[in-house]
Amino acid sequence: MKVIRSIAELRNALKEERAARPGLAVGFVPTMGYLHEGHASLLKAARQSCDTVVLSIFVNPLQFGPGEDYETYPRDEQRDLAVAEAEGADYAFLPSVAEMYPSPTKTKVTVGQVTERLCGASRPGHFDGVATVVTKLLNIVQPDRAFFGMKDAQQVAVIQQMTLDLNLPVEIVPCPTLREADGLARSSRNVYLSEEERKQAVVLYEALSLARSLAEADRQMTAEELKRHIEAKISSAPLARIDYAEVLAYPSLEPVGKLAEAGRVIVALAVKFGRTRLIDNMILE
Known part of the structure; x- marks a missing residue:
């Protein structure tokens, strides 16, 4: 597994791999890290249906509102990398905030209607941050398939609508929620x-x-x-x-x-x- 922290390096690595392997199917699993069995199941799904698997770990500040847990969101890079490698990821993309947002962002992606209820109502601006960073990541990786957990079903609906509306050339693959033995969703x-x-x-x-x-x-x-x-x-x-x-x-x-x-x-x-x-x-x- 290659650990990459720059956008240019990841693009170049995938460009070289696509050139060497015509018809290569790239699977992508975007995460905010602190990986658990739910994330592992997404990597398994990507591994089963794709030739190359890219995992990203990026705690995206744009999707956190004032007073939310951006600073304290759990992080454990070494453990995450061990999980990713064990599940067969080929690339682990770990950009810094400065790499993803080198200057104040003047462009945002807003998806209407499906963002107006549930978490969209109680966390204003959250899905603008999600849609913006996912669009950036999809443009960077250019995967054939991207895998998202249904635990956040609204996020899946938002991303499916976004890719449909913007004609993004990627298949969004929803994956089942993984649960603890007593039913609590893994998070x-x-x-x-x-x-x-x-x-x-x-x-x-x-x-x-x-x-x-x-x-x-x-x-x-x-x-x-x-x-x-x-x-x-x-x-x-x-x-x-x-x-x-x-x-x-x-x-x-x-x-x-x-x-x-x-x-x-x-x-x-x-x-x-x-x-x-x-x-x-x-x-x-």
């Missing part, structure tokens, strides 16, 4: 949880599982009724503070009435435990 931010917060955080998966059971039992239930059941379940955990719990059409993220008339819906959650904000979701067909 770099789980490390922030105290022992009691970690114990109570499983209520997110319990709420999603309840939503699925209720929806399967009564397709005439409305999204609003299902939402009330979900909120009641989450509120049974004393430390849980609900940021949002929503039932929306997916991937449009538009409001829905009766579930039976909605087709594919997402049950999406953001809940705080102490200083830690966790997101999770489940797609209901």
